[in-house]
Amino acid sequence: MTSSQGEPAQGTGALHERPVGLVGLGLIGGSLGLDLQAAGLEVRALVHRERTAERARERQLANRIDTDPAVLQGCGLIVLALPLDRLLDPPTELLAALPREAVITDVGSVKRPVLERWEPLHPRFVASHPMAGTAEAGVEAGLRGLFASRPWVATPTASTAPAALALVQELAQAVRAQWLCCAAAAHDQAVALISHMPVLVSAALLEAADQGGQAAGAGALVRQLASSGFADTSRIGGGNPELGTLMARCNQGAVLEAIRQYRQQLGELEALVERNAWPALQQRLEHCQALRPEFL
Secondary structure, eight states, X not given: OOOSTTOOOXXXXXXXXXXXXXXXXXXXXXXXXXXXHHTTOOEXXXXXXXXXXXXXXXXXXXXXXXXXXXXXXXXXXXXXXXXXXXHHSOOHHHHHHSOTTSEEXXXXXXXXXXXXXXXXXXXXXEOEEEOOOXXXXXXXXXXXXXXXXXXXXXXXXXXXXXXXHHXXXXXXXXXXXXXEEOOHXXXXXXXXXXIIHHHHHXXXXXXXXXXXXXXXXXXXXXXXXOOHXXXXXXXXXXXXXXXXXXXXXXXXXXXXXXXXXXXXXHHHHHHHHHTTOHHHHHHHHHHHHHHGGGGO
């Protein structure tokens, strides 16, 4: 599927045969609701609070929005757009409301524990992760085009039904994401390095600037002089604290290994500065300059 001018892809595949259900209308769920409606799909959404439902209706995040799990009946695909802790400990009433014939997928940023929890719970579960986001959260956060040209990763197992996987791929294509598959363990190791560990590094940068400025008696000046470079490198450290904590908790082993890798690199750079090894430092920075485009 393709589309022009940044619009979600229109299509007539299996995804369009039945409504798509969303459980949660925060950043990911709300953005999906907007894009899927723009792609011509009927979207139904389950939320936890009536106040959230009212605001979601005002924002037109789905065609039908309710706090009653019965809203999911008749859906062919249901996306669990829930925080990791709720995804790993799903309410009994949610489990009872999920149609056995529907395909169920999630958007969690850690995959191995999600698979361990959900594969025994539902015969058509597909673990997936759209690699897109902002620093915003909640019912006000959803926006159009969030997934365009961003990776949407699935981590199928030998038990994953091929037709279920194909339907989730169609979902990713409908919002113009880039589809790919890998093993859950490989996914968790990769996101620890490029997503989870950087949140902690960015947080450490913020605290280093704060405490270092105070120790030097220049706390106010440090803040006044901070500009776009500091804003870029500190952005994710100033994001959603609950999400950062959940990512570290649910992917602890891989995150700790990523921190060890980072500490080693930082130590080597520190040693170059201590030894006045300026040519060697420049060589390292030139290597990083050449390396960065491969990650963008």
